[in-house]
Amino acid sequence: MSYDLWLIPAGECPTPTAALAYGEAAIATTGADTAPLATQLAAAINAADDALDGDGVLSVKPITAQGDCVFVPSPFSLIHEARDLVLPLAFAAGFMVCDPQNGIVLDPRTSVPAAVTVNGDSRYPVVSPDLVDHVVSRLAVDDFVIVETAPEFYVQTQRLGPESFALEYRAGSADEHYGTEVSSSAQVADAIHGWIADDDTSYRDLTWEKLDLNFP
Numbered sequence: 001m002s003y004d005l006w007l008i009p010a011g012e013c014p015t016p017t018a019a020l021a022y023g024e025a026a027i028a029t030t031g032a033d034t035a036p037l038a039t040q041l042a043a044a045i046n047a048a049d050d051a052l053d054g055d056g057v058l059s060v061k062p063i064t065a066q067g068d069c070v071f072v073p074s075p076f077s078l079i080h081e082a083r084d085l086v087l088p089l090a091f092a093a094g095f096m097v098c099d100p101q102n103g104i105v106l107d108p109r110t111s112v113p114a115a116v117t118v119n120g121d122s123r124y125p126v127v128s129p130d131l132v133d134h135v136v137s138r139l140a141v142d143d144f145v146i147v148e149t150a151p152e153f154y155v156q157t158q159r160l161g162p163e164s165f166a167l168e169y170r171a172g173s174a175d176e177h178y179g180t181e182v183s184s185s186a187q188v189a190d191a192i193h194g195w196i197a198d199d200d201t202s203y204r205d206l207t208w209e210k211l212d213l214n215f216p
């Protein structure tokens with residue numbers, strides 16, 4: 001099964017919805033002239049995949065530009081590796097990375113480097129507001145999300161019940177590790193948005209308790 005990433009010029013799409021629509025239109029257009037920047041990006045991805053010495057992540061090679069977009073297929077089992085390879089190259093070229101399977105858009109204008117883990121089995125090398133909204137809104141009971149923006153700097157949440165979420169953040173050391181409980185996914189998403197924007201106004205007034213994870 002193939003897992004696709006759509007690379008779309010960020011300047012063409014002001015919103016995630018617009019980006020997904022733009023990609024769909026590009027797929028439907030045949031014979032369009034290829035844009036030089038898209039051609040260069042496709043070549044860079046092919047070269048980076050070649051450099052993996054037989055452990056490449058592309059399920060079709062070489063990939064080519066389609067109009068001003070690049071569509072990157074990979075085996076479903078290698079999607080994490082494909083994200084790791086494609087995202088830095090796409091962002092450096094000013095392209096959004098769209099995940100049409102999940103309706104997620106990672107935008108270089110709003111994303112920051114991070115290690116994002118969702119339930120231990122899905123990973124992203126960057127975090128964006130759109131990704132936060134997507135994963136938090138879909139948390140089932142016992143599901144969790146961790147967003148680490150630097151070593152020992154992270155915010156995490158786990159859904160405890162229909163209207164109960166554990167929320168924690170750690171700001172560099174055990175002395176700066178706090179937890180609380182909130183009642184809605186909107187509060188969780190707002191807190192993570194603030195964390196990645198380095199703006200605590202969305203979560204500083206919650207009732208935080210310092211956590212002691214040192215076991216005797």
